[in-house]
Amino acid sequence: xxxxxxxxxxxxxxxxxxxxxxxxxxxxxxxAKKGKRVVLFAPRRYGKTSLIRNIVGxxxxxxxxxxxxxxxxxxxVRSMESIEERLHTGLTHALSSHFSPKKILAEIIGYLKxxxxxxxxxxxxxxxxxxxxxKKKEAKKNIYDxxxxxxxxxxxxxxxIVLDEFHDIAFVEGAEALFRIFLQELQDTAIFILGSKRxxxxxxxxxxxxxxxxxxxxxxxxxxxVEHWLPYFQERLHPAKLxxxxxxxxxxxxxxxxxxxxxxxxxxxxxxxxxxxxxxxxTVVEQQLSDLIQRKQSFAYLLQAYSEKEKTVLKMISFFxxxxxxxxxxFLKTVRLPKSTTSHIIKKLLDVGAIEFEIEKGxxxxxxxxxxxxxxx
Numbered sequence: 001x002x003x004x005x006x007x008x009x010x011x012x013x014x015x016x017x018x019x020x021x022x023x024x025x026x027x028x029x030x031x032a033k034k035g036k037r038v039v040l041f042a043p044r045r046y047g048k049t050s051l052i053r054n055i056v057g058x059x060x061x062x063x064x065x066x067x068x069x070x071x072x073x074x075x076x077v078r079s080m081e082s083i084e085e086r087l088h089t090g091l092t093h094a095l096s097s098h099f100s101p102k103k104i105l106a107e108i109i110g111y112l113k114x115x116x117x118x119x120x121x122x123x124x125x126x127x128x129x130x131x132x133x134x135k136k137k138e139a140k141k142n143i144y145d146x147x148x149x150x151x152x153x154x155x156x157x158x159x160x161i162v163l164d165e166f167h168d169i170a171f172v173e174g175a176e177a178l179f180r181i182f183l184q185e186l187q188d189t190a191i192f193i194l195g196s197k198r199x200x201x202x203x204x205x206x207x208x209x210x211x212x213x214x215x216x217x218x219x220x221x222x223x224x225x226v227e228h229w230l231p232y233f234q235e236r237l238h239p240a241k242l243x244x245x246x247x248x249x250x251x252x253x254x255x256x257x258x259x260x261x262x263x264x265x266x267x268x269x270x271x272x273x274x275x276x277x278x279x280x281x282x283t284v285v286e287q288q289l290s291d292l293i294q295r296k297q298s299f300a301y302l303l304q305a306y307s308e309k310e311k312t313v314l315k316m317i318s319f320f321x322x323x324x325x326x327x328x329x330x331f332l333k334t335v336r337l338p339k340s341t342t343s344h345i346i347k348k349l350l351d352v353g354a355i356e357f358e359i360e361k362g363x364x365x366x367x368x369x370x371x372x373x374x375x376x377x
Contacts, residue, residue, distance in 0.1 A: 070091065255368065
């Protein structure tokens, strides 16, 4: 019996839930096998982590017993201690999932010279769980030990290293130089640097004074066309005896700023809430979006974290959908704020991830559903 497919959102997805990324999947897998360095720019909720870690990474690892995937989530790191913690989490998880306890104790332990190695049983899964205890007390010195362990592993295994939300190390003094040394010492290792805060990534990789200037090959994830979304939607709506018109889907995709996670969240809402045997039109989408937004009570609490001036800028960006020049006279007249104040607010909203910048379109609210909510807030 075939399993009914739903729209997955706010979770990491596998290949069965991926919509039209086959070309990118093949290209990135080829890059991984060749030991390339890739700096992948993509807005938040575009599925870059799912694509690189869950799909390309697993494809890479299945290619050979000597292939080994290491994933490090650096989102919101603000100190050397937090970087150390993320390195510990990534390395221990990879070791636990890839190697047997016998293999770790017989061989892998030799690559972990800066640590005391302990293997416990995970109480939730019953699976072996590796724990590394640092022999030093200073976070920076422990980071060097993690880097050294990874370098030693790279001599025995073909590694694919994923550094997710890498741009946040920019908030930690000295971290970029630390990573530059580490990354340059890895000879044939595939490195995938993922990031969504383009303004930070641009400074890190395009500023001639930055430690990581011109590191890696720049890559992007582009919007998925309605042409490819349509069969994806129809397949998931069909078991609920629903069908969506192409014009309605075009409207939905546009209002969700082409963000796959948001598109799928609305798709799942439609699948669960529209009466059976309905042909979903633009009018139906508009009504269902309003119903969905009314359920998003968390948005009101989220907005309490912003000042009135910051909320004004957010609301105006959502009104225009995309703003190319927030310092333009037209936008400044709309928000009724000085140029310097607006620039400061834009920078803060970028830093905290409340807004995104897309090269061809400009600034937009990061969460499309929040943007839709702001229209009536």
